Amino acid sequence: MTSYIEPLTQESTPSIIADKLRKAIGAGELKPGAQLGEADLARKLGVSRGPLREGMQRLTQEGLLVPIRNRGLFVIDMTxxxxxxxxxxxxxxxxxxxxxxxxxxxxxxxxxxxxxxxxxxxxxxxxxxxxxxxxxxxxxxxxxxxxxxxxxxxxxxxxxxxxxxxxxxxxxxxxxxxxxxxxxxxxxxxxxxxxxxxxxxxxxxxxxxxxxxxx
Missing domain, CATH: 1.20.120.530 (GntR ligand-binding domain-like)
Structure with a gap:
């Protein structure tokens, strides 16, 4: 199975990170309702937390991620x-x-x-x-x-x-x-x-x- 959560092969940018996460969500690698851990994702993608947060913010604006107060970011659950x-x-x-x-x-x-x-x-x-x-x-x-x-x-x-x-x-x-x-x-x-x-x-x-x- 192809994994989208892996080190980037080119210069990391928020748009590249957002695309990686978007594909991982679509492929079911990041499942509906799953919480996104910054430390774990930064390690798997081989990036720092700054651009990772920007990438995740883009997906939040798209509606693919939802913030829950005092808990963090979660993949949306399609009802x-x-x-x-x-x-x-x-x-x-x-x-x-x-x-x-x-x-x-x-x-x-x-x-x-x-x-x-x-x-x-x-x-x-x-x-x-x-x-x-x-x-x-x-x-x-x-x-x-x-x-x-x-x-x-x-x-x-x-x-x-x-x-x-x-x-x-x-x-x-x-x-x-x-x-x-x-x-x-x-x-x-x-x-x-x-x-x-x-x-x-x-x-x-x-x-x-x-x-x-x-x-």
Missing amino acids: VDEIRDMYLAREAIERTAARLVVAGDYEAAGDELLAVVRKMSEAEGDPAAVGEIDIAFHELLVHLAASPRLTRIHKTLITETRMCIHALAATYSGAEARVDEHRHIAEAIRAGDHLQADDLLAAHMEDAIARLTSR
Whole structure:
């Protein structure tokens, strides 16, 4: 298993540290509700506490870490209500991204998205791989919109999505259905059909919420 809590291989900066911690949270290495110990993290990352605190402050501002008075910093715990709220924000960003993509070279964008869908189909039988390719599809969709702000906000939401998938893997299955959902979205974008892509993305988010919140 890849560890994100390890010595940095380049000059340490708060942004690099924040990215390391963000990836560790998304991968489940730093689990929901876990307390972050400064001394231990500084040792594992090979950095001093000053830039570590700055990096952790960035994640606090993003909402991935929460301070508890007289106790310290903790990784957020994604409740059912927070999962729904996170997907509401993702839906707003990704439907906007799809609208922007369709307003541009939608055929080329659709081809790129369909290439990701093919990789997802080839990975069926490997839930972890399918999950990562699923996320890659949505990251690409927002990237294709060429909006730095949408991409920046989406990065935090994708970390929260990874947290949910790792914590609730048993309820987030159905690889074949997920492949079909993504293929239909990509095909609608390639056809330049914004309304169809919009409807499919909304339904896709509702389906994801249902999978992740079922008990």
